[in-house]
Amino acid sequence: MAFNFGPAAGAAAAPNPAGAFGGFGTANTSAGSTFSFSAPTNTGAGGLFSATQNKGFGFGTGFGTGTGLGTGLGTGLGFGAFSTQQQQQQPTLGSLFSQPAQAPAQSNQLINTASALSAPTLLGDERDAILAKWNQLQAFWGTGKGYFNNSIAPVEFSQENPFCRFKAVGYSCMSNNKDEDGLVALVFNKKEAEIRSQQQQLVESVHKILGSNQTLTVNVEGVKTMPDDQTEVVIYVVERSPNGTSRRVPSTTLYAHFEQANVKNQLQQLGVTLIMARTELSPAQVKQLLQSPPAGVDPIIWEQAKVDNPDPEKLIPVPMVGFKELLRRLKVQDQMTKQHQTRLDIISEDISELQKNQTTTMAKIAQYKRKLMDLSHRTLQVLIKQEIQRKSGYAIQADEEQLRVQLDTIQCELNAPTQFKGRLNELMSQIRMQNHFGAVRSEERYYIDADLLREIKQHLKQQQEGLSHLISIVKDDLEDIKLIEHGLNESIPIRGGVFS
DSSP states (O other), X not given: OOOOOBOOSSSSOOOXXXXXXXXXXXXXXXXXXXXXXXXXXOOGGGOSSBOOSOSSSBBOSSBBTBXXXXXXXXXXXXXXXXXXXXXXXXXXXXXXXXXXXXXXXXXXXXXHHHHHHHOOOSSSSTHHHHHHHHHHHHHHHTOSEEOOOTTSOOEEOOTTSTTOSSEEEXXXXXXXXXXXXXXXXXXXXXOHHHHHHTHHHHHHHHHHHTXXXXXEEEEEEEXXXXXXTEEEEEEEEEEEOTTSOXXXXXXXXXXXXXXXXXXXXXXXXXXXXXXXXXXXXXXXXXXXHHHSOOTTSOHHHHHHHHHTXXXXXXXXXXXXXXXXXXXXXXXXXXXXXXXXXXXXXXXXXXXHHHHHHHHHHHHHHHHHHHHHXXXXXXXXXXXXXXXXXXXXXXXXXXXXXXXXXXXXXXXXXXXXXXXXXXHHHHHHHHHHHHHHHHHHHXXXXXXXXXXXXXXXXXXXXXXXXXXXXXXXXHHHHHHHHHHHHHHHHHHHHHHHHHHX
C-alpha cells in the first residue's frame, strides 16, 4: 500500500509531498524524494539511501526515488473489477515485506569494510596504516573506494555506510488519506502560475492518458508550489457506473496504472517528474518500518529517535543522510515558511478590513441610535397632540385628575427652597465654580517635555559643576594670597634691621 510523508527539517515537520515516502515497491530513479522498501542494493555514492546492509528493508536512491506500492499490484487499469484486484494483492504484500536472504554477502561486506578501515594488507609496510586512516576518512565522508587487499575488490563507501558522519534523524508527517479517497500526487517541473493557467488542458491530457473513457472524470484536488520551480498537483478520478452511481478510483489502482511504462512516458512528456499515491500506513506497516533501523543508521540512534518522537500518532522518524538531503529539507521548510507568511498576510489584511468594517458599523449604530431617539421624541409629541385633540371637549376623568395631582405634588417638592431644586441649584453653582477655578488654574499651568526637562537638568548640573570648580579655584587663590601676606609680614622687620 503506497504512502507518502511530507518532510520536516528538525524535530517536527510540516507535510510535504516532495520529500515523501513513495511507498513499498520498486525503486524509481526519477527526481524527487520517496522512501521505498525493496531489496537492498548498492548504488555507490550517488544514492542517498541505498542499502548496503541487510536490515530487513532498504532505502532507494533518496527520499523520492521509490514511488510506492503498486508496481506489483497489477499492470492494467481495470477500473471495472477493483474488488477482484484488491483480493489478488494480498500475496504481493507478503512478498514485498519478506526479507531477502543475503546473510553471507552481508557478512563478507562487513568483513571487507572492517579490513579496509582497520587492517589493510595492500602494501605490507607502514603505509598500510596511512591507507587505513584514509579509508576511515572516506568512510566518514561517505564517498570513495577503500583498498585493502590486492586480491579482493575495493569496498565502495556510500553515505549509507554505518561510519558516515553526515546523517541525522528527523520526523515527517504520516498521510491520513484513505485508499478509497483516490488521491495521487503528480509533481510537475513547472511553476505554479503555468500549471494554473493550463489546468484545464492538463486535466484533458490526463483524461486522454486514461484512455478517454467517458465513464471516468479527472478532478484536481489541489495545486501547491514546491522548491526549485516545481508544482505538485493532487488529482483523483471518479468512475460513473451505468446505474448512475459513482465512486473514486482507489489510489493504488490509479498509481499502478500511471506506473506502466507507456503511461509513465506520456506523463513525463507532460512534465511529470514524480508520481506518489496519497495513502496512509497501516499499523503493521508502521510497526515493520520502526522495528528495524534503516541502512547505515545506528540502532541506538534509531531507538532514541523513536523515544523522542513528539507525536507518534502523526509523525514517523526518517533518516537524513548527506548535505543534499539537508538542503532539500531546508528548501522545503523555506517554501512552507513562505506559504505560512503569505497566509498570515492574507489573514492580517482580512482582520484590518474587518476592523474598518467594525468601526464603520459602530459609527452607523451610534447614528441610528440618535436618529431613533429623535424619532421617538417626535412620535411622542405627535401622540401627545393626538391625545389632546381626542380629549378636547371632554371633562377631566378621575385617573387624569389623580395623575395631575401627583404631578403637582412633584412640582412643588422640586420648587421648594430646601428640597431638590435648592440642592440642584447649589450643586450647579459648585460645578460652575469648580469649572471656573479649573479654567484659571489650567491657564497658569505649563508642562515641559521630558526630553527638554532632562536637557535642562543636565545643563544646570554642568553649571553647578562649573561653579564648584570656580569656587575651588578662588579658595586656592585666597590661600596663596594669605601665604604671600604672611611671608611679607615676616620679612619686613628683618629688612628694617638691615637698613637701620
